[in-house]
Amino acid sequence: MGKAMAWARRSFMGLLMGAALSSMAATPAPAEVEAQAKVLAQANAAVVGVRAVAVEDARSIDFLGREREGSGVVIGADGLVVTIGYLILEADHVDLVLEGDRVVPARVVAYDIDSGFGLVQALTPLRVAPARMGNPASLSSDEPLMIASGGESGDLSLARMVSRRPFSGYWEYHIDSALFTAPPRTDHSGAALFNAKGELLGIGSLVVMDALGPGQPRLPGNMFVPVDLLAKILPELRERGAARSSTRAWLGLNCVELDGAVRVVRITRDSPAEAADLRPGDTIARIDGMPVKSLEAFYKALWRGTPPEREIALEVQRGELRKTVKVQSMDRMKTLRRARGI
Numbered sequence: 001m002g003k004a005m006a007w008a009r010r011s012f013m014g015l016l017m018g019a020a021l022s023s024m025a026a027t028p029a030p031a032e033v034e035a036q037a038k039v040l041a042q043a044n045a046a047v048v049g050v051r052a053v054a055v056e057d058a059r060s061i062d063f064l065g066r067e068r069e070g071s072g073v074v075i076g077a078d079g080l081v082v083t084i085g086y087l088i089l090e091a092d093h094v095d096l097v098l099e100g101d102r103v104v105p106a107r108v109v110a111y112d113i114d115s116g117f118g119l120v121q122a123l124t125p126l127r128v129a130p131a132r133m134g135n136p137a138s139l140s141s142d143e144p145l146m147i148a149s150g151g152e153s154g155d156l157s158l159a160r161m162v163s164r165r166p167f168s169g170y171w172e173y174h175i176d177s178a179l180f181t182a183p184p185r186t187d188h189s190g191a192a193l194f195n196a197k198g199e200l201l202g203i204g205s206l207v208v209m210d211a212l213g214p215g216q217p218r219l220p221g222n223m224f225v226p227v228d229l230l231a232k233i234l235p236e237l238r239e240r241g242a243a244r245s246s247t248r249a250w251l252g253l254n255c256v257e258l259d260g261a262v263r264v265v266r267i268t269r270d271s272p273a274e275a276a277d278l279r280p281g282d283t284i285a286r287i288d289g290m291p292v293k294s295l296e297a298f299y300k301a302l303w304r305g306t307p308p309e310r311e312i313a314l315e316v317q318r319g320e321l322r323k324t325v326k327v328q329s330m331d332r333m334k335t336l337r338r339a340r341g342i
Helices: 002-023 030-045 228-240 295-304
Strands: 047-054 067-074 080-084 091-098 102-111 117-122 144-148 156-169 173-182 192-195 199-208 221-226 253-258 261-267 283-287 311-318 321-328
Touching: 030 047, 030 144, 030 192, 047 080, 067 199, 080 199, 091 117, 102 228, 117 228, 156 221, 156 295, 173 199, 173 228, 173 295, 221 228, 253 295, 283 295
Parallel strands: none
Antiparallel strands: 047 067, 047 091, 067 080, 080 117, 091 102, 102 117, 144 156, 144 192, 156 173, 173 221, 192 199, 199 221, 253 261, 261 283, 283 311, 311 321
16 A cells, blocks of 8 residues: 555645645644545555446447546445446446556446446455445535545545536436536546545546536536435445436437527437437427426436336427427437346
């Protein structure tokens, strides 16, 4: 743990000094720095690299590539690792990269559309102590945080939470309580967000340009998926490979929210949206008769209906023409390609 300890000691000294200066608190004693550095070094040691290769016919190759690399966090004594789901989406092969460049094969346990988490299981012992889970709901905006990535180029940096709010992704994704931090990290995929106690708070998803939120000054940062979402569904993920809430309608639309309207920017190949001749540039005005003014409203109306495979009516503005398009939605989980063996 020598390299991790050195990183943690330097980072935590900066973290404590910054906190002390901002609050006019006393400079921490060397023994306190050493103790807290050890805590963070142990947390950092639970962060591993994740390498994945998608199956040859995976649709996700179009936008994620076939070979993917990021991070994950060991959360189980049995070698269970949590990462961000898109790294292992439709994966054929997964490896975990530990300190010292030790590579351990792993298998996909779960990919959860609803939360965005992915779980992988090491196939040989990791000999790594699992991270302790924290409570993101108790996180304050002035609390110093640490972001850790794993693998050969793993790194540590300090961060602060700048907002906690709902987040809607263009890929038919929404969570109600995403964590936003600054400054941004480019190696965010599956990275770990820790508090000063070394407790895991979130898993990195993406870089954003509006970390403060809509209508606020521009501030680049990262979005993290809070781990309290994982705690609620972990047994279900281990048992079923996904939460039941991931069984829901999917259209294959990539959309953005622009001036109070939902605009289509991309169509997934071989998707219900493509079959219905929806096109980039279309504006979605209504879904099943309900007005659509935000991504959140659009997604929640889409997912509210049952069953997931059904006919959905979209009122679409295309240039000067407004028309109703009937789309036969699909269960997203049924569309995913899977490895033919472990």
